[in-house]
Amino acid sequence: MRDSAALAGAAPATRASRGIGEAAAAWVLCAPAGLALFALLLGPSAALLVLSFSDWELGAPELAWIGLGNYVELTTDPVFRIALRNTLIYVGVVMPASIGLGLGVALLVEGGSRLRATFRAIYFLPVVSLLVAMATAWQYLLHPTIGPVNRLLALLGISPINWLGSSDWVMVSLCMIGVWENLGFVVVLFMAGLTAIPRELYAAAELDGARSAMDRFRLVTWPLLGPTTLFVVTITAIRCLRVFDTVQALTRGGPNNASQVLLHAMYQEGFSYFRIGYSAAITVVFLAIVLLLMLVQTRILDRRVHYS
């Protein structure tokens, strides 16, 4: 009787110790990946966050903790304010424009019967080409005196515009280049999404009485493109937020900070003025915007999208 009681008591104990062993093994097995994740992704972000609370300058022998000092400075810094405003304008213009145009182009190309691959390659060209190199071409195109764009305008009787040199026009120019840069990417993604829609659904829609192209678009294309659209919106938003190379290559934030954007301001503070702490604070703001965007995407948009 006592033996059986002991046995009965022993069994759960063994099970429990096996449970602990299993848990330990799981932690050990996860450790390499966990460490890599921390060292390569979370660690640098944490370091960045810590640095943003300091006044460290590159090469300075010591640093002081100034708490939210950098962030307080941001609120009064006119350059940062322009950079933030310009970045949001850039995202607000380039993202919808390139997605709208991209969807239109993708529908046209996919609806046509031939040259699909050719068009795809042409539209994708800006994505695979080196943007800094292409910026040179843009600089020529938009040059105030010898640029073909202004010459074309002159033919129409419009006086020349200083595309990259005037603070009124520089953001317009950058946004146009941004659309040009993102359009191909969006087109290729939408074309992939369109080819995945079963042809039979369009036949069914036609028989169900969807007479106009708009009817079929609303009944079939748009809902079935949902996952693609969500992906395109997220990727394009992040690509737009990260705008940097065109600014650096063409305007360096000028004239008079009129084309300053977040990442370029960050770059200047960190790599020209060596104010690492302050530039870290700008980066934290940038990351916060990206995170907010992803939150909106997963919490709100994701729920309205149908995944087959």
Next chain:
Amino acid sequence: MSGEAGRAILIEGIEKAFGKTRILKGVCLNLREGEFLSLVGPSGCGKTTLLRIIAGLESADAGSVRIGGKDVTQLRAADRDIAMVFQNYALYPHLSVAQNLAVPLVMRRLSSLERVPLLRHLVPGHAQRRSAINAQVQQAAEMLRLGHLLHRRPAELSGGQRQRVALGRALVRQPSAFLMDEPLSNLDAELRAGTRREIVELHRRAGVTTIYVTHDQVEAMTMSDRVAVMMEGELLQLGTPREVYENPADLRVAGFLGSPRINTLPVCSAPDGIRLGALLLPLQAEVAPGAELTLGLRPEALHLAAEGLAVQIEHLEFLGAEVLLHARLAAPDARLTARLPIAVAAQLQRGDAVHLRADWSAALLFGADGARIASSASELRLNA
């Protein structure tokens, strides 16, 4: 929904080529009001293309389609008043069952303004139209036992349920014709038999003219008023299931319908009659002597007998109530399959030498071009 007769369909001289490949070679077909017609043939025979041409999803190179006496050849699919059930059902994956069923009604009865969320409430009479649509959806759902599934998405349904939604979407707006493109091919065997009955039952109740495309001869034979056998872009024969089975107009039709396949033997016409090798057959036909012919014998037209065609058993297939006997005929060298009752075949073994007697009144004779040649059994005894 019941009692409303469908329209007659008249198809004349349909030609279609993709590039240099001729898919349809002048197909003519006529359906009576409310008829259920199967288009049957091997894959690639052009039956689906023909169906899509009738639907208006594809345009014909030549020929015309008339529905209810009206020429619809130039009309687009949306204007032909036809509903179609697709092989993969083609349900809208983002819409619930109820919304899927409602699409044909919404598209036809509500203006484009009324289909925009929020704006729809501004259009006068919208509520009445909407509730009429809902009532019809409800009715169709009840008829197809989908009432409890109305809020599900297609992805959450079984194959059979999806199939019923596709049927429901087709019949909810009471079209003048149904087109079905292999609607059962994605279902498992058991479900297929049940759904077959269900479709026949629905057709009987709705009375809508139906064209049913299938490569499955069992579906064609069991469901249809008439069967149209297509091969290589041509309509070979149109008739009741019994006619096309018992009286095939072409060797290809005879070979396609019937399982196991019809037995074919090379025969030739001699001055004194039809001969199988040296054997004089008790068959009479009006053919020139010396012509090469093909004799067709269904497996059920062969019986075990004390005398007749001498064969050796190669293989026996037990099917429960009956046995399929696969045997080799020595001269001329040929294979024969016979369908025998289990009682007769119980003692047979592989390798046994037996005699098969043919029911000559059921024998079919075909010319060298495959066309049927009229024949009749003669009183002459088989001189074996």
